[in-house]
């Protein structure tokens with residue numbers, strides 16, 4: 473059963489504007505869906521239908537298999553939370569915490585329960601210091617965060633966010649997307665609209681492109697973004713990674729499917745085609761000499777001790793200088809370090825309070841952690857509590873994997889369901905890894 477489905481959805485506004493026509497949309501439970509499309513293409517109008525804010529002129533809207541009706545509209549509104557494009561239209565209480573408490577109060581929750589939920593939402597969205605402020609007097613980015621918190625606090629099964637990253641700084645975007653990932657890891661369906669093709673490419677399971685009220689194209693991001701003509705025709709920007717890949721591909725450097733992340737772009741490069749540049753560690757090399765490649769401080773170095781991956785020097789050099797190496801026998805991934813994934817109970821499982829800190833210290837010592845990152849609320853709270861300094865702030869899973877490929881031992885603290893997703897990716901990449909559940 474779909475979490476949300478529209479069939480032949482049409483919407484004509486009172487002034488005769490045909491905002492949507494023949495829209496067949498679906499989002500599966502637990503799926504991450506991104507809706508792209510130029511201004512006025514109908515994204516907001518479509519989202520308004522998902523919880524019955526406006527009625528279709530024709531066609532159907534189903535939530536978990538049921539058509540929205542007068543009888544079930546309250547249930548639908550509880551299960552589908554919408555964060556509006558303009559946070560000002562959502563925030564109206566005299567203080568930020570009252571604003572976040574508004575939804576739960578409306579649902580008639582017990583006072584203590586509301587208090588706990590609001591406190592948790594303030595922490596999750598890192599807006600505790602705004603709690604007593606008037607939402608009219610906070611910054612645009614902060615407003616957006618408060619608006620999202622006010623919907624998340626109701627614990628809907630489906631979260632619909634209209635341009636959630638618009639107006640946020642880089643940290644704000646990363647933080648927001650991480651919270652959405654975390655909620656997704658808890659099983660929630662997430663639907664966003666965005667003008668950011670990089671974000672849609674790297675984040676979504678499924679992408680819709682709207683144009684003039686119609687679905688121009690839908691599919692997996694890899695298919696959508698591989699189609700150069702389609703993206704241009706849709707008036708969208710090509711993600712930089714895809715563009716880089718195309719240029720590499722045209723020059724015979726990259727091969728395979730279109731990459732959607734830095735990691736995948738690295739994979740697409742056919743290293744065997746090229747000579748590899750690296751520094752010589754502690755000896756002089758003549759052209760044609762055999763050298764052994766290894767990783768040191770995240771860089772490739774050529775040594776004389778027969779360990780690592782063998783290659784042949786193209787030209788010679790003195791110690792400390794750079795040389796080029798060809799005929800590399802073996803996969804450079806052999807030189808990769810490892811990843812330790814530490815699963816921290818998610819907020820709904822008790823969060824960092826449920827953690828034995830002694831055990832964490834033991835793991836860190838044993839694994840000789842060199843690069844550390846934390847993803848999701850409970851993991852971040854834990855590392856802060858333990859005063860562990862993190863090396864990655866953005867895109868933690870990918871950064872950890874890239875660090876491992878550069879020879880480091882990376883440790884990723886991941887909250888709840890996010891951990892399983894990381895493991896899946898690490899396995900796919902065949903990076904040496906260990907997994908601990910706290």
Ligand SMILES: Nc1ncnc2c1ncn2[C@@H]1O[C@H](COP(=O)(O)OP(=O)(O)OP(=O)(O)O)[C@@H](O)[C@H]1O
Nearest residue numbers: 485486487489491510511512513514515516517518
């Ligand atoms: N209340 C309204 N009355 C009449 N027309 C409307 C109304 N709201 C939106 N429209 C029209 O419906 C079409 C779709 O608008 P919508 O806001 O859904 O687009 P959008 O894709 O969300 O655009 P944006 O990227 O600018 O947010 C546009 O042509 C718009 O002018």
Ligand SMILES: [Mg+2]
Nearest residue numbers: 515516557634
């Ligand atoms: Mg809109």
